Amino acid sequence: MIKILIREPLVHFLLVGASLFLLYQIMQTPDGNTPNRIVISPGQMERMQAQFKRTWIREPTQEDTDRLIKGYVRDEVYYREALALGLDQNDPQVRQRMRMKLEFLLQDLNAENPPSDTVLNTFLQQNPERFFIQPRVSLQQVYLSPDKRKDFDADAQRILKQLQQGISAGTLGDVSMLPFELSKAPQHQVRQTFGEVFASEVVKLPVGDWSGPIYSNMGVHLVKVTAQEAGYLPDLEQVRQQVERDYLAQRRQQLKDKAYTKLREGYEVVIEEAVAQKETDAKFTGEAVAAMQAGEAGQK
Amino acid sequence: MKLINMKPVCAAVGAALLLLGTPVIAQITHSTEGQANVHRGKPYSPYAQRAFPTQVLWGEAHLHTGYSMDAGVIGNRLLHEEAYRFARGEEVTASSGQQVKLSRPLDWISITDHSDQMGFVQDLIKGDPVVMKSEQGKRWNAGINAGGQEAAEAGMDLVTNFAQGTFDPELIKAYAPGSPKYASIWEHIVNTADAFNEPGRFTTLIGYEWTSLVNGGNMHRNVIFRGGASKAGQAVPMSMTPPYGSPDPLDLYKWLQDYEDKTGSQVMAISHNGNLSNGIMFPVDKQYTGREIDKKYVEARAKWEPLYEVTQIKGDGEAHPFLSPNDEFADYYTWDEGSLDLQVAKTDDMLQYEYAREALKNGLVLEDKLGTNPYKFGMVGGTDSHTSMAATEEDNFMGKTTAYEASPTRMVHPFQKTEVGERNAWDMQNAGLQAVWAEENTREAIFDAMQRKETYATTGSRIGVRFFGGWDFTVDDVTSRQPASNGYEKGVPMGGDLTPVEGKTVPTFMVYAIKDPLWANLDRIQIIKGWMDEKGKTHEKVYDVAWSDNRKPDANGKVPPVGNTVDIKKANWSNTIGASELTTVWTDPDFDASQRAFYYARVMEIPTPTWIVYDALKYGIDLPEDSVKIAQERAYTSPIWYTP
Numbered sequence: 019m020i021k022i023l024i025r026e027p028l029v030h031f032l033l034v035g036a037s038l039f040l041l042y043q044i045m046q047t048p049d050g051n052t053p054n055r056i057v058i059s060p061g062q063m064e065r066m067q068a069q070f071k072r073t074w075i076r077e078p079t080q081e082d083t084d085r086l087i088k089g090y091v092r093d094e095v096y097y098r099e100a101l102a103l104g105l106d107q108n109d110p111q112v113r114q115r116m117r118m119k120l121e122f123l124l125q126d127l128n129a130e131n132p133p134s135d136t137v138l139n140t141f142l143q144q145n146p147e148r149f150f151i152q153p154r155v156s157l158q159q160v161y162l163s164p165d166k167r168k169d170f171d172a173d174a175q176r177i178l179k180q181l182q183q184g185i186s187a188g189t190l191g192d193v194s195m196l197p198f199e200l201s202k203a204p205q206h207q208v209r210q211t212f213g214e215v216f217a218s219e220v221v222k223l224p225v226g227d228w229s230g231p232i233y234s235n236m237g238v239h240l241v242k243v244t245a246q247e248a249g250y251l252p253d254l255e256q257v258r259q260q261v262e263r264d265y266l267a268q269r270r271q272q273l274k275d276k277a278y279t280k281l282r283e284g285y286e287v288v289i290e291e292a293v294a295q296k297e298t299d300a301k302f303t304g305e306a307v308a309a310m311q312a313g314e315a316g317q318k
Numbered sequence: 319m320k321l322i323n324m325k326p327v328c329a330a331v332g333a334a335l336l337l338l339g340t341p342v343i344a345q346i347t348h349s350t351e352g353q354a355n356v357h358r359g360k361p362y363s364p365y366a367q368r369a370f371p372t373q374v375l376w377g378e379a380h381l382h383t384g385y386s387m388d389a390g391v392i393g394n395r396l397l398h399e400e401a402y403r404f405a406r407g408e409e410v411t412a413s414s415g416q417q418v419k420l421s422r423p424l425d426w427i428s429i430t431d432h433s434d435q436m437g438f439v440q441d442l443i444k445g446d447p448v449v450m451k452s453e454q455g456k457r458w459n460a461g462i463n464a465g466g467q468e469a470a471e472a473g474m475d476l477v478t479n480f481a482q483g484t485f486d487p488e489l490i491k492a493y494a495p496g497s498p499k500y501a502s503i504w505e506h507i508v509n510t511a512d513a514f515n516e517p518g519r520f521t522t523l524i525g526y527e528w529t530s531l532v533n534g535g536n537m538h539r540n541v542i543f544r545g546g547a548s549k550a551g552q553a554v555p556m557s558m559t560p561p562y563g564s565p566d567p568l569d570l571y572k573w574l575q576d577y578e579d580k581t582g583s584q585v586m587a588i589s590h591n592g593n594l595s596n597g598i599m600f601p602v603d604k605q606y607t608g609r610e611i612d613k614k615y616v617e618a619r620a621k622w623e624p625l626y627e628v629t630q631i632k633g634d635g636e637a638h639p640f641l642s643p644n645d646e647f648a649d650y651y652t653w654d655e656g657s658l659d660l661q662v663a664k665t666d667d668m669l670q671y672e673y674a675r676e677a678l679k680n681g682l683v684l685e686d687k688l689g690t691n692p693y694k695f696g697m698v699g700g701t702d703s704h705t706s707m708a709a710t711e712e713d714n715f716m717g718k719t720t721a722y723e724a725s726p727t728r729m730v731h732p733f734q735k736t737e738v739g740e741r742n743a744w745d746m747q748n749a750g751l752q753a754v755w756a757e758e759n760t761r762e763a764i765f766d767a768m769q770r771k772e773t774y775a776t777t778g779s780r781i782g783v784r785f786f787g788g789w790d791f792t793v794d795d796v797t798s799r800q801p802a803s804n805g806y807e808k809g810v811p812m813g814g815d816l817t818p819v820e821g822k823t824v825p826t827f828m829v830y831a832i833k834d835p836l837w838a839n840l841d842r843i844q845i846i847k848g849w850m851d852e853k854g855k856t857h858e859k860v861y862d863v864a865w866s867d868n869r870k871p872d873a874n875g876k877v878p879p880v881g882n883t884v885d886i887k888k889a890n891w892s893n894t895i896g897a898s899e900l901t902t903v904w905t906d907p908d909f910d911a912s913q914r915a916f917y918y919a920r921v922m923e924i925p926t927p928t929w930i931v932y933d934a935l936k937y938g939i940d941l942p943e944d945s946v947k948i949a950q951e952r953a954y955t956s957p958i959w960y961t962p
Contacts (some may be wrong), residue, residue: 050921072554073562074573075580082561089561114391118384122503165897193797195832195899206407210422210780213835236835236898263513268397 056094058087066090124277132267139254141265146251148264152204155220156245159198159212160191162231162238167192170238174231178240181228187242196236202247212236221246329606333754363944370806371755375764376780377405377426378752379525379588380540380627380700381708384413385431385503386527389704393720396706398507401429402514402522404707412707412716414723421711422835425759426521430540431463431507431557433526435565454486504554508547515546517760526555530565532606534657536594539570540627540700544765545583552581566607571618586769588698590627592677593635593840594658597668600693602676602684616684619692625768626675626695628775628954629750630702630719632658636920636954637675640666645860647844647922647950651747651776655739663738678957679848679856681912686850696771696813696956697918699778700752709776711837713889715748715929722746726937729930729945737874744945748929749777753813753953755784771813774955781840781951782832785812785919787958789822790904796828804828812918813956824909825960829863830901831921831953839896841866841880841950842923845904848913860920862906866897880926882949889927896924911962918957922950 066086070078078086106112133141142149160177167173177190187198206238210219216234223229223243230240254261365776378704383401384394395413396404404410407423457475504526511522523542530537543550556573557563564570574585592599598606605611612746628635642648656663670676674697681693701708704719715724722743733741753774756767766774774783784802787811805811805828816825833840842865848858862877870875884891906917925948934941941947 069554070562073556074576076576087563110391111387114387118390159421163899188799193799193801195784195801195830195901198799206422209836211835234835236832259513260506 022251029069053098056091058090062090105190121274124274133262135254135267138258138261139267142251142254142257142261143267145264149252149257149260151250151252152206153221153249154202154204154245154247155208155243156201156203157195157199157220158187158242158244160187160195160228160240161194161236162240163194169229174238174240178228178230181240187228191240192237194236202245212239326395340359359614368571370802371757371763371767371811372802372844373759374782375425375521375754375756375759375765376751377424377428377521378700378708378710378750379428379430379523379542379698380526380590380630380702381405381427381429381706382431382494382702382704383429383706385507386520387434389431389706389719390859392704398429398510399514401706401708402427402510402520404709406514406520410707412705412723413720418707418709418711418714418716418723421714422768424708425519425762426523426754427708428523428525428540428542429507429511430525430527432529432543433541434529434557434559452486460616470689471536486579505547505551508551511550512547519759521705521759521761521764523761523764524550525843528556528558528563528570530558530567530570531658532565533596535596535598535606535608536591536658536660537565537589537598538591538859539567539587539589539623541570541574541585542765542768543583543585543586544761545581546761549583551579551656553577563765565688567607568609568615569617571622574622584765584769586624586765587622588625588627588700589623590630590700590702591632591635591658591671592626593633593638593653593723594656594660595668595672596657597671600671600680601676602671602680603943611688613688613690616688616690616692619696623692624694624696624954625698625773626674626677626693627700627702628697629699629747629748629777631746631749632702633676633745633747634749634777635672636697638669638673638838639675640669640794641673642858642860647920647952650949650952651745651749651946653741655741656736660734660736660738660741674954675846675848675858676916678916679850679858680849682850682916683854686854686914691959694959696768696773697775697954698752698768698773699775699954701750706815710748710751712748712778712929713932715746715932718746724932724936725935726939729933729939730942742942742945744930744942746929747777751776751778751780753780753783771956772811774953777949777951778952779923779951781832781921781923781953782834783919783921783953783955784828784830785955785958786810786828787814787816787825787917787960788828789816789819789823789825791826791828793903796830796901796903797860800911801830810958812958814958816958816960818911818962823850823911825903825917827863827904827906827917827919827958828902829904829919829955830899831864831919832899833896833923838891838923838926838951839866839893839898840900841896841924842877842901843900844920844922845917846920847906847908847915847917849910849913851913859908862905864900864902866900866924867895880922880924882948884925884927884931886931886941886947887929887935891924891926893924914962915960916957917960919955921953921955923952925950 067078067083070082070086160181162170162174162177164170180190181187200208200211203211205217208220213234213236216232216239219232220241220243223232223241225243225246226247228240228242231238232241233239322665348658381401382389382394383391383397385397393413396410401409404418404420405424405427407420409417409419412418445645508524510525514520515522525540525542525544528539528541530539541555556570559915570587574587577583577585601611603611605615605924609615634651636650637645637648638652638654639645654664654669670680674695677693678695681691684693686692701710702718703709703716705716705723707716709716717723717728721735729744731742731743733745735741752766754764754774755772756763784805786805786809790808791804795808798804809828810816827845829843829845831840831843843863845861845863846858847861848856850856861873862875865877866880869877869880881895883894900921928946928949930941930945931947933939
């Protein structure tokens with residue numbers, strides 16, 4: 019099944035998408051419907067109009083409403099005929115949709131109330147790595163391009179002396195797209211800008227005076243670290259939004275897992291011999307491996 | 319402390335600068351400290367506010383999660399939360415069970431799930447009267463609101479009742495889909511985006527994909543919102559399915575206009591994968607409906623579609639070798655077998671309506687005819703990954719879908735195979751990224767930069783590029799301390815417009831690029847010019863303008879290949895060729911002031927191994943014989959247009 023989907027993923031889902039959408043809208047069969055009778059109740063009408071309004075942010079005109087009804091009837095006819103033929107069976111998209119829907123329903127029934135400060139504080143303390151404020155560095159740098167200098171080491175020493183004597187950095191070194199200064203840059207930004215080696219070296223430099231040289235795969239740098247801020251674990255107030263977000267995410271995941279375990283308890287799973295053999299064979303194809311891995315990951 | 323590959327780099331930038339003429343060489347050799355042009359017109363203080371964008375922000379505006387039906391069915395279980403975490407640089411567990419992390423965070427992202435599944439409904443319990451009428455509902459509500467252990471127990475009680483079929487049917491009914499109380503999944507999406515949006519650090523732009531598909535031809539657009547949940551949440555996304563939606567871009571434009579009128583906020587659309595549209599992405603005469611391309615179409619398209627996604631996993635769409643036979647780099651991850659679904663084969667006559675460069679050219683013709691250029695777009699890259707993971711590094715590729723997340727067998731399975739043709743898994747391009755020159759990392763600043771097309775695309779690595787056009791640029795501007803300051807002062811940035819200026823005869827372009835600090839050196843910068851002659855015929859030309867390693871251009875100005883250091887067995891290369899930075903000011907030698915034209919820069923990296931080479935090394939497997947093992951990653955800037 020997955021193979022087929024991979025071949026033509028979009029066509030499949032687009033064709034099915036529209037009818038699926040309506041499938042969920044009409045799960046409660048309006049009163050008065052019989053197999054050969056399609057009744058559009060005031061409630062159904064209202065729902066279609068509400069959906070229209072939510073899409074287009076305006077009331078539907080009579081023409082729009084006529085189109086909505088036509089579309090609904092067409093979908094309904096196909097939907098009922100398809101159900102009668104059992105086309106909902108063994109369809110991976112229908113199954114996926116059903117699973118997702120139930121997961122959502124269970125999750126939402128377990129709705130989120132705001133957790134207390136105590137709970138959040140505990141969560142913060144238990145997960146310091148998530149909320150840790152990275153060390154930040156402010157620096158200025160003078161760049162020497164090896165392309166433009168015969169003896170960049172000697173030049174570096176000479177220019178370093180000039181810098182230490184107070185000659186303005188804006189007039190020294192070579193032109194480059196590299197920034198002259200970084201202000202309160204977190205570690206990852208230093209790395210993104212100057213590369214790995216520079217980022218690991220710069221934290222070892224003294225604060226307040228020109229030093230170096232530091233080498234990067236761009237060239238040579240003389241650096242004045244103007245401020246080093248150590249990393250720290252912030253107070254709840256500083257990161258409340260993130261802590262709450264992460265806490266709720268974790269709680270939702272736990273509830274989802276528990277809910278699955280609970281539902282799963284109601285089932286006995288039998289793997290019959292011949293079937294088991296087939297599954298082993300199937301393991302040798304990439305799709306099967308990926309699908310199984312995906313299935314397992316989803317059940318965690 | 320080691321100086322990595324220093325010597326060749328010397329030669330490289332040196333060579334590039336040699337082009338700039340003797341005065342520069344004098345400047346460089348003496349490396350005189352204290353040039354006259356330092357900080358011209360700007361305060362020395364680096365802390366003083368600058369009135370132009372100084373930051374390049376990396377992100378992408380094309381990512382799918384498990385909410386996208388096709389992604390979910392193939393097994394993607396990660397939703398927006400995980401996608402944001404991953405983009406921010408956190409480690410996540412992929413749907414295939416493996417741990418994945420980016421080498422460095424993205425600055426921003428827009429998740430764009432297909433709108434055709436968003437009708438899916440979701441309900442909330444908030445002590446609503448309907449819930450409270452039910453005994454069970456009242457009990458659970460109390461428990462959940464008590465929090466902690468009690469909430470957990472209430473949750474379990476609820477699930478137990480559900481599993482045993484003892485759930486109050488009235489309660490289910492009240493919250494069942496189709497009930498008047500439904501909220502769409504869209505609300506969840508916009509709220510999650512707000513929760514992860516941290517101005518200054520990580521920006522989440524709200525978005526969705528309008529997945530228009532006609533006979534398998536791709537006309538997809540990503541819709542990107544400037545506002546947050548309070549704005550974007552006012553409407554649910556438009557789908558392509560009637561009666562609520564439509565596959566016609568003209569109807570999408572109407573939706574976008576309605577949205578802006580009602581909310582007072584802004585929105586834009588970014589089309590992608592013209593290469594899989596079978597000739598309907600950039601129409602010149604007629605739309606796919608048969609409707610003539612008229613003023614209405616060109617004006618709406620120009621208004622709503624300022625950008626085009628030029629490169630992504632499903633191929634590169636800048637240029638096609640059939641359309642650009644003289645461009646040796648045009649055949650790059652070319653997907654030209656057929657339509658998106660590979661049901662309808664491609665014919666050569668379709669290509670002119672599919673590729674960015676050709677569309678930019680055709681746009682000049684349409685502007686001449688109808689007064690507006692519908693294809694005046696800037697360039698962006700995206701992944702279109704359906705795994706919730708935007709991972710564009712060749713040694714960190716997580717595939718197009720969950721079925722193609724890293725595994726020993728993924729590369730040998732056909733990606734698509736029909737009677738029309740076959741696309742190999744190794745044809746997947748690990749691309750792309752969108753770089754934005756913005757004043758700050760916020761929704762507003764990024765959206766506005768996108769609106770003015772101050773963006774560029776890369777095929778995945780983080781190449782830095784600046785591109786300015788003006789009438790007076792000289793070598794001094796690019797060798798000054800603040801070339802960008804000169805760029806904005808004397809010209810326009812990428813995405814901008816040039817018009818004739820009294821007394822000026824030839825436009826000049828200042829372009830400079832810096833390598834990805836964690837990846838490969840640069841081979842060359844090219845400027846690609848497209849123009850329309852007096853007969854209404856379009857032309858294009860690729861100029862090599864800056865390059866590494868002291869290479870000598872041939873008689874036609876073409877610079878020979880940079881060489882190749884890739885060791886396929888070891889999945890390695892070395893930065894012993896190429897340059898870490900390239901800069902130049904280029905003057906158009908063939909300029910004709912009476913002709914409409916556009917110019918954009920293409921920055922080429924030196925050859926590096928493709929993702930399958932890393933797969934082969936990590937899994938100890940053999941590479942398919944005819945697979946693409948070496949590639950030159952690149953950046954495409956937004957064009958600058960000249961209009962007489």
